Amino acid sequence: MSSDTPQLDGINVLDLSSVGPASRASRMLSDYGAAVIKVGPTAKKGGVQVQPPFHSYGAGRGMQKIRIDLKAKAGKAAFLKLAEQADVLIESFRPGVVARLGIAWEDVRAVNPRIVYCSTSGYGQDGPAASWAGHDINYLALAGFLACSEPRADGGPPIPGATVADSAGGGMQAVLAILAALVRRSVSGEGQYLDVSAAEGVLSLMSLSIDQYLATGEVAGPRQTLLTGRYAFYDVYRTRDDQWLSVGAIEPHFYVNLCKALGLERYAAHQMDDAKQAEIRKAFQEVFATRDRDSWVALLAPNNTCVAPVYTIPEVVADPHFRSRGIFMQAEHAEHGAFEQVGPILAGGRREQPIHRTRPHAETDTDELLAKAGMSTDAIASLKNDGVVE
Numbered sequence: 001m002s003s004d005t006p007q008l009d010g011i012n013v014l015d016l017s018s019v020g021p022a023s024r025a026s027r028m029l030s031d032y033g034a035a036v037i038k039v040g041p042t043a044k045k046g047g048v049q050v051q052p053p054f055h056s057y058g059a060g061r062g063m064q065k066i067r068i069d070l071k072a073k074a075g076k077a078a079f080l081k082l083a084e085q086a087d088v089l090i091e092s093f094r095p096g097v098v099a100r101l102g103i104a105w106e107d108v109r110a111v112n113p114r115i116v117y118c119s120t121s122g123y124g125q126d127g128p129a130a131s132w133a134g135h136d137i138n139y140l141a142l143a144g145f146l147a148c149s150e151p152r153a154d155g156g157p158p159i160p161g162a163t164v165a166d167s168a169g170g171g172m173q174a175v176l177a178i179l180a181a182l183v184r185r186s187v188s189g190e191g192q193y194l195d196v197s198a199a200e201g202v203l204s205l206m207s208l209s210i211d212q213y214l215a216t217g218e219v220a221g222p223r224q225t226l227l228t229g230r231y232a233f234y235d236v237y238r239t240r241d242d243q244w245l246s247v248g249a250i251e252p253h254f255y256v257n258l259c260k261a262l263g264l265e266r267y268a269a270h271q272m273d274d275a276k277q278a279e280i281r282k283a284f285q286e287v288f289a290t291r292d293r294d295s296w297v298a299l300l301a302p303n304n305t306c307v308a309p310v311y312t313i314p315e316v317v318a319d320p321h322f323r324s325r326g327i328f329m330q331a332e333h334a335e336h337g338a339f340e341q342v343g344p345i346l347a348g349g350r351r352e353q354p355i356h357r358t359r360p361h362a363e364t365d366t367d368e369l370l371a372k373a374g375m376s377t378d379a380i381a382s383l384k385n386d387g388v389v390e
Contacts, residue, residue: 007138011034011035011182013088015039016039016092016093017090018040020166021120021167021173021196023171024122024170024174025090025118028172030063033066034377036063036064042065042388055336060358061331064362064365066370067390069388070358072103072388074382076102080107083108084111085372087115088182089108089116091117091139094131095121095126114185115187116185116191116192116194117192119193119195120171120197121195121196121197121198123200124195129199133207134199136164136165138199139158139202140169142199143199143204144209145160145165145202146160147221148221148228148377150222150229161350164202168205169199169202173200174196178194209225209227212218212225230264231271232280233247233313234247234256235284236297237284239288239291240289240291241293243292244309245288246307247307248306249305257305258279258306261299261305262288267279294309327343329341329356331356332358334358354386367380
């Protein structure tokens, strides 16, 4: 890791999740240097967790793993031994589950007053929707994201192509809250309980539209506001080769540059003229249809017009810009062989990215982790013999 990269070296994280916002959060913390232990249930006790594909969530990159039967008294005791040495605990059970297991905030704080305890959930720990089951699409729906998106042909909201709620609404919000709590702890010496709601995180992402409605009564539906396609300068256009260009020329000087480049100077003075938008959009489309997408990108993108290609995933992976920034790293899997994955996205510098060798799903670091927590070899063996840990 370069010396100027923000580091969380020395921060120990217990992560009780397998997928969703909490796993996104622990992935980010690990990429910035935190030591993450993934805690899962034992198979023998019928514990069920969704297991992501072998290539997902960085495939456990830089993490250790342990399986504990938290319903067993000895299992809970072993988990609390791990918690004594942790700086952060992240859980994503339905509200009330950790209390029934005896590993809630109060239980963990009793053995480690400095711990930052982060509960991530779909709708938060209280309120009328707290007990609802849900996934990314549900959180996006409740917080207004889907209603502001361009509808499908049947008039219904689209299904987004990215897990916006899990990643930005939940995972990133959890990381922000955790880092703030760690800064607070460095001053006060005290831990903190964090209630992170993915739906509320999406609501924060939607604040421009929500605040507009609260202040003015204007509803930001599709084609109703600047950012939802009201104006021709913020839209996507089909090119001659049946590909697409994104246009986001919001600032007047970018819009003027675009009009000039397209030979449509006559519209330069009508950027925000509602009566002209259909005409401008039609003219833009007619001109864009005269060249292939990449020809337009070469002409427009370097010349202050706010134009970029709409890429497919294979095109994203092959893009020379992302390649030049070292976004992808090598990985190997015993069954699936060599492949690439998105490496750590670090704002403060570049981390060296050796080949990551993924491990079999059943492989754990049980003995090492419990020994580090202060348990004897005999005690660990007893837990394993009783099926409390794997």
